[in-house]
Amino acid sequence: MYRNFKIVPNIIFGRGSFNQLGDILAPKRVTPDSYIVFVLDDIFKERPLKNRIPMEKGDLLILVNVDNEPTTKYIDQLVAQIQAYNPNKPVGIIGIGGGSTMDIAKAISLMLNNPGSAADYQGWDLIKNPAVYHAAVPTLAGTGAEVSRTTVLTGPVKKLGINSDFTVYDQIMLDPELIDGVPKDQWFYTGMDCYIHDIESLHGTYINEFSRAYAEKSVALCRQVFLDDHPDKDDKLMMASYFGGMSIAYSQVGACHALSYGLAFVLGTHHGIGCCITFDHLEEVYPEGVREFRRMMEKHDIHLPRNLTKDLDEQSLQTMAEVAIGLTPLWENCFGKDWQQIITKERLLDMYRKM
Structure with a gap:
């Protein structure tokens, strides 16, 4: 009746806390042959953060490219790369970067302990074996x-995450210093993913007081960051992200994320900007949230791409709609168990044509 869900068991927060990563990982290095794989967004290839990673002899650094949304094929390639590097499994997978990099690290940690392709596990609770330790x-x-x-992944026939309690990180390190200097558009689009999580959770049929408590705090922090321009905005946004993620742990996202998955599958649109x-x-579904979102865009002089679907053929639009309508839990959270009487493929096609 009630889901016994898993949350991240170990969390460290604070400016400069990244310097403690080596100490946190030390207990995992139980034998001389123990090694750790660091998965780093390749944007940091020539930046100081790369040289701050506490690598030791035998460790592997993988620079991942997230110019495009991560795919199941890419995960399979990275797993094969690790297996070729060392026949023994690593004692830890550490993801350092944005959402896509963290999703890649989660997926690698799962697939090192589960046979087949990452595409085999797109869905809910299909993973059978626990992941390698991951942070x-x-x-x-x-x-x-x-x-x-x-972990949000694009597969051969759909964009759908590997949803499992085994996916949840064992450790997270929240250091607000690391998000300083992010380009404005990227900062805004990624932050809006959090805001949209909150709106979808608060206005969903799955809502309960557990989810509501996290979502209300997260949306309040988002308002301080994006409307008040608070001086501690990096610290606040990092905590808003955490609370926003927790707000959907016991509820679900909704119409926006379902539509964005279809957009991403066909056009490769990145998650944050796709959600925006x-x-x-x-506005018809989330009237107050969309109006506030537009005030945030105006304040930060954000201009969304228009006419993305203008030149798409009918088959591409149909594929978008099929991907989106297949996300049953999202639509049920948004409209209830009778959602199919409200959301039809024709209605989704009409929405996509307006984009």
Whole structure:
């Protein structure tokens, strides 16, 4: 009747806390042959953060490219790379970067202990074996990937996460210093993913007081960051991301995320900006949230791409709609168990044509 869900058991928060990563990982190095794989967004290839990673002899650093949304094929390639590097499994996988990098690290940690392709596990609770120990260090704030039970992946036939209690990180390190200097558009789009989590949770049929408590605090922090321009905005946004991720742990996201998955599957639109594009077309579903979102865009001089679907053929639009309508829990959270009487493929096609 009630889901006994898993949350991240170990959390460290504070400016400069990244310097403690080596100490946190030390107990995992139980034998001389123990090694750790660090998964780092390749944007840091020539930046100081790379040289601060506490690597030891035998460790492996993988620079991952997230110019495109992570795919199941990419995960399979990275797992094969680790297995070729050392026949023994690593004692830890550490994801350092934004939401996509953290999702990649989660997926790798799962697939090292589960046979087959990552595409085999797109869905809910398909993973059978626990993951390798995995920890996250976010360098962006908003996706909630650091606390979620999913890794968002694009597969051969759908965009859908590996949703499992085994996906949840064992350790997260929240250092607000690491998100300083993020380009404005990226900062905004990623932060809006958090805000949209809150709105979808608060206005969903799955809502309960557990989810509401986290979502209300998260949305209050988002308002301080994006409307008040608070001087401690990095610290506040990092905590808003955490609370926003927790707000959907016992509820669910909704119409915006479902639509964004279809957009991403066909056009490769990145998650944060994809959520913003779709949310802007959902005033009928989330009227107050969309109006406030537009005030945030105006304050920060954000201009969304328009006419993305203008030149798409009918088959591409149909594929978008099929991907979106297949996300039953999201639509049920948004509209209830009779959601199919409200959301039809024709209605989704009409929405996509307006984008």
